[in-house]
Amino acid sequence: xxxxxxxxxxxxxxxxxxxxxxxxxxxxxxxxxxxxxxxxxxxxxxxxxxxxxxxxxxxxxxxxxxxxxxxxxxxxxxxxxxxxxxxxxxxxxxxxxxxxxxxxxxxxxxxxxxxxxxxxxxxxxxxxxxxxxxxxxxxxxxxxxxxxxxxxxxxxxxxxxxxxxxxxxxxxxxxxxxxxxxxxxxxxxxxxxxxxxxxxxxxx
Ligand SMILES: Cc1cc2nc3c(=O)[nH]c(=O)nc-3n(C[C@H](O)[C@H](O)[C@H](O)COP(=O)(O)OP(=O)(O)OC[C@H]3O[C@@H](n4cnc5c(N)ncnc54)[C@H](O)[C@@H]3O)c2cc1C
Numbered sequence: 664x665x666x667x668x669x670x671x672x673x674x675x676x677x678x679x680x681x682x683x684x685x686x687x688x689x690x691x692x693x694x695x696x697x698x699x700x701x702x703x704x705x706x707x708x709x710x711x712x713x714x715x716x717x718x719x720x721x722x723x724x725x726x727x728x729x730x731x732x733x734x735x736x737x738x739x740x741x742x743x744x745x746x747x748x749x750x751x752x753x754x755x756x757x758x759x760x761x762x763x764x765x766x767x768x769x770x771x772x773x774x775x776x777x778x779x780x781x782x783x784x785x786x787x788x789x790x791x792x793x794x795x796x797x798x799x800x801x802x803x804x805x806x807x808x809x810x811x812x813x814x815x816x817x818x819x820x821x822x823x824x825x826x827x828x829x830x831x832x833x834x835x836x837x838x839x840x841x842x843x844x845x846x847x848x849x850x851x852x853x854x855x856x857x858x859x860x861x862x863x864x865x866x867x
Pocket of ligand 1: 705719720721722723735736737738739740741742743744745746747748785788789
């Protein structure tokens with residue numbers, strides 16, 4: 664990708680993953696390969712709404728192996744001032760957006776002996792990328808993913824298919840809760856914990 668801190672992109676696919684989450688595939692408008700990124704990275708998506716520019720960060724789920732596109736997942740936020748609703752209502756295949764270069768404020772610590780990944784709801788987006796990176800490096804990990812119910816498990820099927828018994832799913836409608844206090848004891852020294860999800864989950 665030549666120069667510049669921003670990348671004009673075109674939406675090449677949109678998928679309604681759950682009643683509230685859409686996944687967008689973003690390809691560089693110039694046709695050039697998109698930059699590599701490390702798991703946990705996000706891009707800032709700029710949306711032009713008339714004279715108003717909205718800029719929201721979205722985590723990168725993955726990059727096509729040929730570098731042709733990134734995937735992001737956007738939940739439609741209740742009481743939104745605009746960004747997620749704009750993505751859901753105004754962005755479709757062929758739409759043009761601008762994204763920043765990937766930035767990573769939530770990187771994996773590869774020196775860790777084991778990695779416990781915990782995600783709730785849309786918090787799965789950076790965690791998805793982390794699980795892929797750990798798998799590709801043959802590192803030890805487990806993934807705990809909580810969702811409202813089966814319909815809201817945006818990535819559940821895909822994750823189980825790719826990571827098998829390393830994934831454990833929890834459903835709110837079955838009163839299943841991630842018990843970090845039960846997961847953490849007996850892990851090897853040097854285990855790292857990564858959490859992304861709603862405030863209540865992070866507090867717990
Ligand atoms: C590093 C990072 C990565 C992220 N990755 C993802 C991702 O992968 N997927 C994803 O869906 N989101 C992600 N987000 C969140 C995303 O950037 C947006 O915040 C989200 O889409 C909501 O944006 P919005 O413009 O629709 O909502 P906003 O209008 O910004 O509203 C956000 C919240 O503020 C409240 N609010 C709105 N208006 C008011 C008001 N007047 N007074 C008080 N409260 C108000 C709303 O109730 C809502 O809960 C990420 C955020 C960060 C920082």
